[in-house]
Amino acid sequence: xxxxxxxxxxxxxxxxxxxxxxxxxxxxxxxxxxxxxxxxxxxxxxxxxxxxxxxxxxxxxxxxxxxxxxxxxxxxxxxxxxxxxxxxxxxxxxxxxxxxxxxxxxxxxxxxxxxxxxxxxxxxxxxxxxxxxxxxxxxxxxxxxxxxxxxxxxxxxxxxxxxxxxxxxxxxxxxxxxxxxxxxxxxxxxxxxxxxxxxxxxxxxxxxxxxxxxxxxxxxxxxxxxxxxxxxxxxxxxxxxxxxxxxxxxxxxxxxxxxxxxxxxxxxxxxxxxxxxxxxxxxxxxx
Amino acid sequence: xxxxxxxxxxxxxxxxxxxxxxxxxxxxxxxxxxxxxxxxxxxxxxxxxxxxxxxxxxxxxxxxxxxxxxxxxxxxxxxxxxxxxxxxxxxxxxxxxxxxxxxxxxxxxxxxxxxxxxxxxxx
Numbered sequence: 001x002x003x004x005x006x007x008x009x010x011x012x013x014x015x016x017x018x019x020x021x022x023x024x025x026x027x028x029x030x031x032x033x034x035x036x037x038x039x040x041x042x043x044x045x046x047x048x049x050x051x052x053x054x055x056x057x058x059x060x061x062x063x064x065x066x067x068x069x070x071x072x073x074x075x076x077x078x079x080x081x082x083x084x085x086x087x088x089x090x091x092x093x094x095x096x097x098x099x100x101x102x103x104x105x106x107x108x109x110x111x112x113x114x115x116x117x118x119x120x121x122x123x124x125x126x127x128x129x130x131x132x133x134x135x136x137x138x139x140x141x142x143x144x145x146x147x148x149x150x151x152x153x154x155x156x157x158x159x160x161x162x163x164x165x166x167x168x169x170x171x172x173x174x175x176x177x178x179x180x181x182x183x184x185x186x187x188x189x190x191x192x193x194x195x196x197x198x199x200x201x202x203x204x205x206x207x208x209x210x211x212x213x214x215x216x217x218x219x220x221x222x223x224x225x226x227x228x229x230x231x232x233x234x235x236x237x238x239x240x241x242x243x244x245x246x247x248x249x250x251x252x253x254x255x256x257x258x259x260x261x262x263x264x265x266x267x268x269x270x271x272x273x274x275x276x277x278x279x280x281x282x283x284x285x286x287x
Numbered sequence: 288x289x290x291x292x293x294x295x296x297x298x299x300x301x302x303x304x305x306x307x308x309x310x311x312x313x314x315x316x317x318x319x320x321x322x323x324x325x326x327x328x329x330x331x332x333x334x335x336x337x338x339x340x341x342x343x344x345x346x347x348x349x350x351x352x353x354x355x356x357x358x359x360x361x362x363x364x365x366x367x368x369x370x371x372x373x374x375x376x377x378x379x380x381x382x383x384x385x386x387x388x389x390x391x392x393x394x395x396x397x398x399x400x401x402x403x404x405x406x407x408x409x410x
Contacts, residue, residue: 013372023373027380034384038391045395066331073327081320084363085313092309174334178341271363278355281327282348286334 007257022265026272033276036226040283043218051176052217053128053136060219061287062174063126063212065119069285072115073277076234079108080274083241083267090260095252098263102245105270109238116231123212123220124149129166130207139168139196141209153209164203167196223284230280233273241266319362326355 004010005017013020047059086101125147130136140147141156142165148155156164169175170189176182189195214221244259244266251259330351338344360366366373 014370015372020372020376023376027376030380030384031387034387038388041388042391042395066334070327070331074324077320077323077327080323080359080363081316084316088309088313088316178338178344268364271359274363275356275359278323278359279349279352282330282352286330287345287348 007255007261016261018261018265019268022268026268029272033226033229036222036229037279037283040222040226043222047218049177051171051180052219053130053138056136057217059177060175060217061177062172063123063219064223064285065122066174066285068115068119069281072112073281075108075112075115076274076277079105079112080271082108083263083270086245087260087263087267090252090256090263095249099245099249102241106238106242106245109234109241112234113231113238116227120224121149126212127151127166127209128212128216129164129201129209131201131205132207133205137166137168137199138171139166139199141165142167142198150211150213151209152211153203153206156203156206156209162203163200164206164209165198165200168199170195170197226280227284230273230276233276237266237270237273241270315362319358322358323355326351326358 003017007016009015010017010020044059047057048055050058052058052060082101082104086098086105089095089097089101125140126138127141128136128138141151143159143161170186172190172195173182173186189197210216212220214224244262249259251262330348333347333351334344338347366377
C-alpha cells in the first residue's frame with residue numbers, strides 16, 4: 001500500500017502530510033521546552049539576591065565558559081545554514097552538493113556534542129567547598145596533581161587526605177550579579193592575570209565538598225536538565241539527518257520528490273533545535 | 288557520487304521554480320546565517336556593557352534572542368509564506384504555551400499557603 005500525500009498536497013491542508021506531522025511534533029516540543037523555561041524562571045525569581053556561593057542559595061552567574069558557549073552557538077547556527085543549503089541543493093538537482101552540506105551539518109552536530117561533553121566534564125571537576133565556619137569557596141581540587149571528578153567529603157576522607165589542596169577561583173566580574181560592587185582586590189588580581197590561588201584546607205575544617213552537579217544547586221539542576229535534553233535533540237537530529245543523507249539516500253533515485261520533502265522536514269526539526277539554543281544560551285551562560 | 292545530476296529529480300525542483308530563484312534564496316540564507324552570528328556576538332558583548340539593572344540586562348539579551356528566533360522561523364523555517372494549517376497549529380500552540388507559563392508564574396505570585404516550594408541549600 002502506498003502512503004498517501006508524501007508528495008502531493010492533501011486537499012484540506014494544502015500540504016504534504018509529513019510537514020503537518022513535523023509541525024504538530026514541534027508544537028509538542030514548544031510545550032516541553034516551555035515547561036522547562038517556566039521552571040527556570042521560577043527557580044531564578046525565588047533565589048535571593050547576592051553573590052553565590054557567599055549567599056548559599058543565591059543564583060550563580062558566569063560559571064559557564066562564555067567563549068566556548070559562544071563558539072558552540074556559532075557551530076549550531078552554521079549547521080542550520082548548511083541543512084537548508086542541502087535542501088536547496090536537492091531542489092537544484094545537485095546531489096553531490098547536497099551530500100557535502102549534509103556532511104558539514106552532521107560534523108557540526110557532533111562537534112557541538114563533543115564541546116558540550118568537554119564542558120560537562122569541566123563542571124564535574126569544579127567544586128563548592130563549605131568550611132565549618134560557614135565560609136564557602138569554589139575551585140578545583142588538586143589531589144597529587146590530579147583533578148578528581150564527582151568527589152564528596154567522603155572521598156576526601158577515604159583518600160586519607162589531611163590537608164586538601166584547592167585551586168580556589170578568583171571570581172571574574174561575570175560571577176557577580178548585575179549592580180553588585182566587585183571587590184577591589186578582585187579587579188587587581190585579574191589585571192595581574194591571576195585567576196586562581198592555591199589554598200590548603202584542613203579536612204577537619206571542611207563541612208562539605210560538592211561538585212557542580214544537579215544536586216548541588218537548583219542552577220545546576222536546571223542547567224544540566226535543559227542542556228542535556230537539548231543535547232539529546234541534537235543527537236537524535238544528527239542520527240536522522242545521517243540516515244537521510246547517507247544510509248537512506250537511495251530514495252533520491254526512486255522517489256526524489258519525497259526524498260526532498262524528507263530533508264525539508266528533517267531540516268525543520270534541526271532549525272527548532274537551533275531555536276531552543278538561541279534562548280538557552282543567553283539564559284544559562286550570560287544572565 | 289558520480290550520478291549526482293540525477294535526471295529523475297527535476298520534479299523535486301518543482302516545475303514552477305527556476306535556478307534564478309534558488310540563487311536569490313541561497314543569498315538570503317547566507318545573510319540570515321551571518322546575521323544570527325552577529326546577533327550572538329552582540330548578545331555576548333552586551334553582557335560587557337554592564338547595564339544598571341538586572342531587568343534591563345535580561346530584556347536586552349532576550350530582545351536580541353527574539354530577533355534571532357524570528358529570523359530562524361521566518362527564513363529557515365519558511366514561516367513567512369506557509370499554509371494556513373501550519374499557522375493554525377502555531378497560534379494554538381502559542382496560546383497554550385503562554386497560558387502554561389502565565390498560570391505557573393501567576394500561581395507563584397499568589398501561592399496557596401503551605402504549597403510553595405522553597406529552595407533549600409543542604410550543606
